Amino acid sequence: MxxxxxxxxxxxxxxxxxxxxxxxxxxxxxxxxxxxxxxxxxxxxxxxxxxxxxxxxxxxxxxxxxxxxxxxxLALLRKMSGKDKSPCQVLPGLFIGPIGAARNLKALRKRGITHILNISPIVPCYFRDNPEGAFTYHVVPIYDDSSVDLLPHLEKAVEFIAAGRKAGGVLVHCYAGQSRSASFVIAYLLAKESMSLSEAWTTVRRARPSVQPNQGFLRQLAEYEQSILLNTPTKAICGETNAEEEEVFPLCIEQ
Known part of the structure; x- marks a missing residue:
């Protein structure tokens, strides 16, 4: 009791x-x-x-x-990047990938890639000074941050991609091959292939299912699409998002 x-x-x-x-x-x-x-x-x-x-x-x-x-x-990302080393073909002569693809000389040669668009301030241009590589590089030193202004970099990058495709092939890469590289490939498809944002997104994701531009980049791509349709200059969008993508998707793995 x-x-x-x-x-x-x-x-x-x-x-x-x-x-x-x-x-x-x-x-x-x-x-x-x-x-x-x-x-x-x-x-x-x-x-x-x-x-x-x-x-x-x-x-x-x-x-x-x-x-x-x-x-x-970060350790998981590095482990994934060690396996994820094959350029994924978006269109003939247009490839997207992570750091692993950027340093995979055998895969680059096999696909006839001559140009490499490096969208990272920390990933080296591995074959820039290597006679065996003989690649043409263009670097956009930006981080994967929703507040980063993409728009000033798009015109040069789009023309570089176009030139790379004509020369044989171009790889667009960042570190993980998910946000920055996807954003620039989508911009190219909008500007040069006359795709809508939805079509470009689907095309890139079909080639590499793990792609996921951050919300700030997506907003700027929507503005870029409108500027192309209206044939008017773009203005930078400043914005932040708290949304984070934690999903892990299948990788492009060299066979």
């Missing part, structure tokens, strides 16, 4: 509920000590420093957790 509740618990509960209803965050004042009375009448004291130490510990643990998750994600 359970013991009866202590005397006065109901009154203390009513007082607590009244305090909760009357609580006003703006009325709080700094205090060196926090006094807590439980419903059983027990008095507990907590120093101001102890509270902040607990909060700081929690924030530090959260920062560490996020850092560990980022490291794991």
């Amino acid at each position: 359970s013991s009866p509740p202590p005397r006065g618990w109901c009154r203390r509960q009513s007082a607590l509920l009244a305090d909760v209803r009357a609580f006003n965050k703006e009325a709080l004042r700094p205090t060196p000590e926090i006094r807590v009375t439980t419903l059983l009448g027990e008095l507990k004291l907590e120093s101001h420093d102890e509270v902040y130490t607990k909060t700081d510990d929690f924030e530090e643990e959260e920062r560490q957790r996020l850092m560990d998750a980022a490291v794991q994600k």
